[in-house]
Amino acid sequence: MSPELPRTLAELQRPLAAAVRKAAPSWLRDETDDLTQLALLRLDRALKREPDRRLTRAYLGRIAYTTVIDEIRKRRKEREHAAFDVESADRPAPGPDPERLAAGSGAGAAITECLEAAAPRARDALTLYLLGHSVPEISKLLDHTRKTAENIVYRGLTVLRRCVEAKGYRP
Amino acid sequence: MTPDTAPDLRAAFAARPVVAEADEDTLQAVWRAASGQASAEELAALLQRVRDEPSVAEAWRMARAVHEEFEEPVVEAAPVESNVVRGPAHWWRGATGMGIGTVMAMAAVAVMYVVPVEPVGGGVAMRAEVVRIENTLLYAGVIERSRPVLRWTALPEGTSYSVTITTDALVSVARAGALDTPEWVIPADALAGLPDGTVLLWRVEATLPDGARHRSATFDAVLR
Numbered sequence: 001m002s003p004e005l006p007r008t009l010a011e012l013q014r015p016l017a018a019a020v021r022k023a024a025p026s027w028l029r030d031e032t033d034d035l036t037q038l039a040l041l042r043l044d045r046a047l048k049r050e051p052d053r054r055l056t057r058a059y060l061g062r063i064a065y066t067t068v069i070d071e072i073r074k075r076r077k078e079r080e081h082a083a084f085d086v087e088s089a090d091r092p093a094p095g096p097d098p099e100r101l102a103a104g105s106g107a108g109a110a111i112t113e114c115l116e117a118a119a120p121r122a123r124d125a126l127t128l129y130l131l132g133h134s135v136p137e138i139s140k141l142l143d144h145t146r147k148t149a150e151n152i153v154y155r156g157l158t159v160l161r162r163c164v165e166a167k168g169y170r171p
Numbered sequence: 172m173t174p175d176t177a178p179d180l181r182a183a184f185a186a187r188p189v190v191a192e193a194d195e196d197t198l199q200a201v202w203r204a205a206s207g208q209a210s211a212e213e214l215a216a217l218l219q220r221v222r223d224e225p226s227v228a229e230a231w232r233m234a235r236a237v238h239e240e241f242e243e244p245v246v247e248a249a250p251v252e253s254n255v256v257r258g259p260a261h262w263w264r265g266a267t268g269m270g271i272g273t274v275m276a277m278a279a280v281a282v283m284y285v286v287p288v289e290p291v292g293g294g295v296a297m298r299a300e301v302v303r304i305e306n307t308l309l310y311a312g313v314i315e316r317s318r319p320v321l322r323w324t325a326l327p328e329g330t331s332y333s334v335t336i337t338t339d340a341l342v343s344v345a346r347a348g349a350l351d352t353p354e355w356v357i358p359a360d361a362l363a364g365l366p367d368g369t370v371l372l373w374r375v376e377a378t379l380p381d382g383a384r385h386r387s388a389t390f391d392a393v394l395r
Binding site: 018019021022023025058061062064065066068069072073076107108109111112115116123124127128129130131132133134135136140141142143157160161164169 | 180181183184185186187188189192198202206207211214215218221222223225228229230231232233234235236237238239240306312313
């Protein structure tokens with residue numbers, strides 16, 4: 001169990017900022033100070049609602065995670081609105097680079113199709129790998145030996161790459 | 172060896188456009204599952220949603236990153252004792268699931284380290300010790316520029332470690348020797364010229380207090 005943390009918000013700023021930095025996608029990284037402030041406000045509100053709550057690093061992490069997700073959703077909504085707003089047409093829309101998104105969407109869809117065609121064991125292991133997990137983490141999460149996870153992932157990636165390339169994408 | 176397009180497959184998977192946002196319950200379920208707190212059924216169901224819904228995948232990546240920062244125990248660092256495989260029956264059990272080459276290599280090493288101990292009941296009990304040095308980084312497949320730390324299994328006090336890092340093209344990146352703790356922070360300037368996505372290979376050599384030397388396997392990790 002995580003140890004309890006000090007309850008002064010100022011003392012919590014640093015670990016919260018670190019968690020926010022990790023959660024934020026690259027296009028939001030310049031705004032981690034603002035996001036940390038939002039996370040502190042969220043934490044302050046939560047502690048007022050539940051003053052006796054046990055304050056652990058895991059809880060701080062969850063605050064950072066939900067703060068960043070909320071901000072991303074807000075930006076996506078702004079982006080959707082900006083698309084219909086003639087006056088804002090010249091301003092850069094908030095959010096990830098649209099060209100990168102367009103390029104990734106075709107290959108991303110091809111990857112998803114190829115995953116669906118894979119054997120169930122490989123499908124889950126590869127999905128975790130594509131989410132950024134390492135082989136040791138995958139072995140733990142899926143309860144495989146490390147060697148089994150390694151074989152599934154690395155053979156699976158070779159097959160996945162071939163499948164994606166057969167669909168006309170070269171990621 | 173990691174297939175060379177793996178980072179790009181990850182990037183393409185991450186670039187799928189979000190069509191619908193995940194609901195609050197899903198976000199909390201993802202938070203738990205990414206740190207290994209979901210049952211096998213919950214995990215399988217969530218991974219299906221990860222494939223179907225890019226917003227769930229996005230939440231998972233964030234949850235994973237935060238758990239990594241706070242070192243939630245998805246993978247525990249293995250204590251030394253668990254890496255010392257004792258006795259023929261035990262080393263064989265430890266080797267199940269490994270390739271035949273690895274098993275043969277382990278067997279050879281085990282034979283080298285078989286030493287007689289006190290006789291029991293007229294026979295001779297045999298004890299075999301195989302020292303295994305594992306990568307104990309929580310997220311073993313990644314080296315972060317902001318925190319380029321390598322960690323590995325701690326061996327008995329007094330052990331000295333050296334570390335060698337190369338690119339996957341075997342170009343030397345950095346090297347350290349005479350380390351007395353099982354971790355090393357890679358100097359930032361050694362990584363400065365390498366682009367994100369570079370696959371780095373690293374290996375540890377340990378010299379025990381009695382002079383015995385042990386090498387780890389070669390670990391790979393992507394620089395980001």
